[in-house]
Amino acid sequence: SQTIHQWPATLVQPVGSPLSLECTVEGTSNPNLYWYRQAAGRGLQxxxxxxxxxxxxxxxxxxxxxxxxxxxxxxxxxxxxxxxDSGFYLCAWSHRGGAGQPQHFGDGTRLSIL
Amino acid sequence: DQQVKQNSPSLSVQEGRISILNCDYTNSMFDYFLWYKKYPAEGPTFLISISSIKDKNEDGRFTVFLNKSAKHLSLHIVPSQPGDSAVYFCAASPMDSNYQLIWGAGTKLIIKP
Known part of the structure; x- marks a missing residue:
């Protein structure tokens, strides 16, 4: 079965610092990959x-x-x-080709900028 | 311009009763609609989808209904269970894209014991 790993789960960074969030998928090949951000009380961007x-x-x-x-x-x-840039960042994958392929998400990273 | 709208920010339902979550869309050029469930501090989980050529799809306790003339879809959960308490997102897949999903803002469902 396919799994998606995203890390870290939470991150607190000062303004002006660099960022690197990583996401890996297992159990599938040639997936479509996505990065989303969710602001509080809103949908996924x-x-x-x-x-x-x-x-x-x-x-x-x-x-x-x-x-x-x-x-x-x-x-x-x-x-x-x-x-x-503060927000909840989500990585997702889907199979290629064909309409309506569901996207499958990691558990997200809560990023807080101070 | 919101193409997918979930007009109810929250919904409270008694355990064992039916939960009905609603979603409206403004663009007729969607060919699939999907529902996702999201717990706090987790990513959304795919629940069920429906093709635009159908008007109903059922999977266990979850049924999605599509009314194309009204540009409206709904997710029915019967019977509602405490573990169903979560935020539910409606998403639509445009016909001219095999990667894009247009998301609603979500509805928080609270199941009361």
């Missing part, structure tokens, strides 16, 4: 998605970036965090 190694599409302009160095690894980064 898609930040980045990837359909293959090195292929990253950005949905929302911001000071975050994503990379996919390996097929089942997805990394969310920032060189300098802003206060507005």
């Amino acid at each position: 898609l930040l980045f998605y990837s359909v293959g190694i090195g292929q990253i599409s950005s949905e929302v302009p911001q000071n975050l970036s994503a990379s996919r160095p390996q097929d089942r690894q997805f990394i969310l980064s920032s060189k300098k965090l802003l206060l507005s």
Whole structure:
């Protein structure tokens, strides 16, 4: 069966510091990968998605970036965090191809910027 | 411009009764609709989906109904159990995308003992 691991679970960072959140998927190959952010009381906002190694599409302009160095690894980064980057970050994967493929989520990272 | 709306931020239901969660959409170009359940400090978990060519899909205690003319879907949970207390998200898959989901803001369901 497929599993998705996301870490760390919580992170407190000062403004201006760098960020690296990592996500790995096991039990499947060539997945689509996603990074979302959820603000309090709101739905999920898609930040980045990837359909293959090195292929990253950005949905929302911001000071975050994503990379996919390996097929089942997805990394969310920032060189300098802003206060507005605080939130709950979720990684997800789905099978490729075909409409309506459900996305499967990790347990998220609660990021607090001080 | 919210394409997927969950107008009830919260819903309280007695244990054993039916829970009905609602979702409205404004774009007719969705081909699948999905429901997710989310506990605090966890990622959403996929529950059930429905194709736009169907009007009902059932999986155990969960049934999703789709009314295309009203652009409305609902999730029925029968009977409601304490473990169903969570936030429920409705999401829609656009026809011209095989990766994108458009999400509602969620409804918090509280099951009272």
